[in-house]
Amino acid sequence: MMLFRRAIASAPRLQAAGADTPAGRSLWADARARFLRNRAAVASLAILGLVIAFALFGQHFAVWNNEEIDWAMLGNVPQVGGPSLSNGHYFGVDETGRDLFARTVQGTRISLMVGIVGALISVVVGTAWGATAGYVGGRTDQVMMRIVDLMMSIPYMFVLILLLVVFERSLIMLFVGIGLISWLDMARIARGQTLSIKNREFVEAAIATGVRRPVIIWRHIVPNLLGVVIVYATLLVPSMIIFESFISFLGLGVQEPSTSWGALINAGAQNMRNETPWMLAFPLAFFVVTLFAFFFLGDGLRDALDPKDR
């Protein structure tokens, strides 16, 4: 059946300008079919949906507020602070008696937000940068890509921490710092892809009809980059989450009472010796499962959208 459909789909291409071509299948429809056949990717998408729902609506199910201290727990957290359905601490409490479920909801929000904002910046800035450099070419290209090389060759985490120390730690500063670096890889990828597109006939046609350069880049180059861009943006989300978690684990990222997966894992790790394993287990489980899901989703999207590059 599959083969048969393929044959029909490729038929119109063979008969050049056939008069009665059957309804062709678009690139995106093809991609969707390929994606849906990949079980791991579809399952990952479902899991990510659940994690996002947890971040968005989790606090409605929490019995306790994320800043509220349960005084009944304080002092003997290792004995009575474990996960329990009866007292409303589904994930237990942390070392200061705060509800870990509410804290995890809060941390999940921040971590996902960092990942998504980083990916969005990379899509916008990286694509624009790479497409411009690749399309314009020549000296402009050299200078633009040299800047990317230069920024990539410095150990960025150190500079970011320096920035965070100098300009007070805040979520905004963290976003700025992450935004400054997230687009570099994307710029390279977009440039490479642009180079392979820019000599195609439809671009030549656009040039011949007198379309201006920025319009060509925006209307003809960028849409053809989208597949690759989506794939790498998906793979970038987990690396941004890792990036932020790393800083927060060191205690240099988000500040109390705000939190993120990295900060929660750090708190869990510091209390390992106090017999409170749930403090490490829940944030770690969310972190690992979400990262896995993003990687499998990215792989699935790559197979679906970018079949030649495996």
Next chain:
Amino acid sequence: MTAFILRRLAIAIPTILALIVFSFLLMEAAPGSPFASERGVPPAVLANLEAKYGLDRSLLERMGIYVWNVMTQFDFGPSFKFKDRTVNDLIAQGFPVTLTYGFWSFLVAITVGGTLGLLAAVYHNSWLDTLAVGISVGAQVLPNFVMAPILVLIFTLWLGWLPGGGWRGGQAAYVILPVIALSTSYMASIARITRSSMLEVLGAGFIRTARAKGLPMRRIVLRHALKPALLPIISYLGPAFVGMITGSVLIDVFFSTGGIGQFFVNSALARDYSVIMGITILIGTLTVLFNLLVDVLYAWIDPKIRY
């Protein structure tokens, strides 16, 4: 080749200079910096700074002195917080530690990762291949800050085999956990890259020729396939180096190994700007030089690169 190296140096040196100037300006702009105000700075430190830079001089002059000291004598000046310590003291104390476990981590990542990837490709679709792919997929979600607590939980708290921190002059038992925590995710990446590049090379025409003339598999892999398959790994060494040196900060903090990462984070929390700056510049310079080395190595091995 000399021209190529010179051209690369012509990029590397301005990069390092730019990093130094950038850090310096950042420090000048920082609120609470001794250059911005005199409040909150111990008098002894102020005297140190006065002697070194002359606080009454202009910004450009001070910057010139700083850059000159760093570039010619690797002198990062006095600490902003402790009157009896210079940044160089801290680096001299912490750097050998970082270097020790960093070196082992790098070695482990390359040898174990490379071997795993190689075996996976040679015995494609066997259980070894499945194992290697499984490990490399799994390790993607185990960055150093996840590995470190898990390792301590298992090997220190449950099994009691290895110490969960400290350094003790670099005794083997104290080095093992930091090395594993730091190298795992890079080992996985190297295994993945080696596997895919080896598979590609093994499918090439010249390998088929080698097999057709009856060479033993071992000889084909080691003599013919290895060299071209190594190229992607070499280009990965640069990012791996940056990642590991960044990860060393976490290792130092988590395991209290006493490397420069520990000084870096403590200074960041205490706003000891000159230490943060000094370490950032040192690490930046090392990275740029390492990338230069990788580029040269790549150009030397890959005959397709013209320079």
